Amino acid sequence: MSLKWHLLIRMTLLGLLCWAAVSLAVIASAASRTRSELEQRADRLAQHMELDLAWQMTAAAAGERSPELSRIAAAMPEPLCIRYVAMNGREDEHGCETEPATRAHHRLPRWLAGLIPVAPTLERPVRLWGQTAGTARFTPDPQRLFDAEWNTVRKLSGLAALTIIALDALVFWMIGHALSPTRQIVAALDRLAGSGVPAPEQLPRYQVREFRDISDGVRQLALRLKQASDLRDQLTSKLIRIQEDERRELTHALHEEVGQSVAATAVAVALLRMRIGDGEAMDENDLEEIDQTVEQTQVALRSLLLRVRPPLFEQQGLVSALNDLVTGWRARLRGRPQLHLATAGHDLAGIGGEQALCLYRVMQECLSNIARHAGDSQRAEIALHCGPRGVEARVSNDVPGDRIVSRGSGMGLQLLEERLRSLGGCLEIEATASRFDVCARLPAGNPA
Ligand SMILES: Nc1ncnc2c1ncn2[C@@H]1O[C@H](COP(=O)(O)OP(=O)(O)OP(=O)(O)O)[C@@H](O)[C@H]1O
Ligand SMILES: [Mg+2]
Incomplete structure (x- = not known):
């Protein structure tokens, strides 16, 4: 009726x-x-x-x-x-x-x-x-x-x-x-529900306050929907770009690190064969070079595999995986800035599955950001804390001088925000003239 x-x-x-x-x-x-x-x-x-x-x-x-x-x-x-x-x-x-x-x-x-x-x-x-x-x-x-x-x-x-x-x-x-505006509002909502997002100015400004409120709400909804679909488009193209970049990086790494080592091994083996053919006397030291290149290849392969596939948290545990990650970055950054990792909370061992992977990715992105955007920092603090209300991961670094830090147009932090929100968490970023602080929160009791 x-x-x-x-x-x-x-x-x-x-x-x-x-x-x-x-x-x-x-x-x-x-x-x-x-x-x-x-x-x-x-x-x-x-x-x-x-x-x-x-x-x-x-x-x-x-x-x-x-x-x-x-x-x-x-x-x-x-x-x-x-x-x-x-x-x-x-x-x-x-x-x-x-x-x-x-x-x-x-x-x-x-x-x-x-x-x-x-x-x-x-x-x-x-x-x-x-x-x-x-x-x-x-x-x-x-x-x-x-x-x-x-x-x-x-x-x-x-x-x-x-x-x-x-x-x-x-x-x-x-x-x-008096109810005639409802027809226009319902039509606008239908358009909103369909594929086309209506332009916000399509609804007139009504004199009745209730209709004005509803039409303002519809306009806001349309605006938010448009922003969300724009963001989704941006994220999709960013994901595709990241995928392509990652493939390119992997190809380069395979070519430069593994490929070079395999070539060096092949050369060393060919040299050995020539010397054996010439009837030269051989001892263990002659195999040392091959041993070293094989070991380098293994290290390079392991680090490549870790980049592609995260560690198994059920076996290694999140804290230990983070320790490895920070150690790897320490070696790469060579003390500029110094990285300090602090973990606290008796429930840290219980974090696993989606939550552990999400926190690991947060740390990965923050550390890579520090390497890219905070090369002149002195010190970076990385902290993981687990309390009754959930887990909190915080990465902060000093920003020397009066350099104005902005969130820029990058997508890394935005993707993290989306990822955390999908697990019921949130991401807080505080960029001041002297510090850059990222805090990721996940609620307690999420499926491991
Ligand atoms: N640790 C940091 N110290 C100072 N500035 C930072 C730090 N991390 C991020 N920023 C600033 O925040 C911006 C956004 O970072 P975000 O990770 O979203 O994008 P990005 O790193 O520039 O690009 P990408 O999409 O590849 O991650 C950066 O461009 C940089 O200006
Ligand atoms: Mg980034």
């Missing part, structure tokens, strides 16, 4: 409820007004009877008299059932023919007819010369009373029905008009 119809039905129900409440209040107030009018009329009728009795007593011989009920009733604007019960029990009445139940009463449902009050019977003492001469009972015409009440209710219902219909039509039009 559309919001328009939903609101309209609610409004109509509310209108009907108000109408019922107002009708009940009107019926109750009309009933109490009728009752007080009847009370006044009964008082007047009783006085009429007393006067009539007194007049009869003075005008004629004394004896048992009854008031002239027809004359008294004629003085009343509306017909009434009047009964007079004398002290000796004699009863006179006028206008008390039994009334058939009103037609309207029959037509009404029982619960509705029950809401309309029935005519009361009022009783008054009739006094003559200060003594009670009899009792007067008055019953109003129920048909007239009921018709009067029913007419009030009918008029009120007609008026209420007209008001509700007019209000419904007005509200239907107004809600339709």
Whole structure:
């Protein structure tokens, strides 16, 4: 069901409820007004009877008299059932023919007819010369009373029905008009969900605050989506570039380090063969050169393999792998800057799997950044700390002089940030005039 119809039905129900409440209040107030009018009329009728009795007593011989009920009733604007019960029990009445139940009463449902009050019977003492001469009972015409009440209710219902219909039509039009921006917002969200990201200025600035907030939200969403998809494109092309660079680097390393060593070994072996062919005497020292080149080849191969494939943390442990990594970089950097590794926390041994690999990659990138961007630093601190709230890896180095350090346009730190976020962690970078500080956090309890 559309919001328009939903609101309209609610409004109509509310209108009907108000109408019922107002009708009940009107019926109750009309009933109490009728009752007080009847009370006044009964008082007047009783006085009429007393006067009539007194007049009869003075005008004629004394004896048992009854008031002239027809004359008294004629003085009343509306017909009434009047009964007079004398002290000796004699009863006179006028206008008390039994009334058939009103037609309207029959037509009404029982619960509705029950809401309309029935005519009361009022009783008054009739006094003559200060003594009670009899009792007067008055019953109003129920048909007239009921018709009067029913007419009030009918008029009120007609008026209420007209008001509700007019209000419904007005509200239907107004809600339709007020909700018209939703169509544009839904269309913009559909476009957002589809492949095309809508331009932020496609939604107009609405006057209604709620719609303005929603459209601002959609605009922000579109902007964030665009930024995210731009970043994703950049990261994808960066990944491809890194892959290509890595392949090129590996080819060079294989060619320069392993290839050269293998060639040197081949030359040494060829020389040995020539000397053996010439019948030269050989000893163990002649094989020394071959031994050395084979050993160099093995070292070069091991370092290449480590670059391509990280160590097995389950076997070696993260701390030991980090020690190896830092030692390797110490050898490469030759003390510019000096690297200090500190590890603390009894749970460090328990870090493994994705978390360990992620932290290892953080350290790798930070150390490679130090080598590339902080060659003039004196000292770099590398710390790994494990607490109850998670693991924290921090790499910081001094920045000598007043060199302005910025995050630049590189992707290394951004990729790390993405990687940490995918594991529920975060990366904080603080670049000041004198320090560059990178802090990676991972929550505790991540799958190992
Ligand atoms: N240890 C550091 N000391 C000083 N500046 C640094 C340090 N690490 C990073 N930076 C600065 O932050 C920038 C961003 O580093 P990031 O690793 O994201 O990119 P990059 O190293 O320049 O390129 P790449 O995408 O190849 O990693 C660097 O260009 C550099 O200016
Ligand atoms: Mg980098």
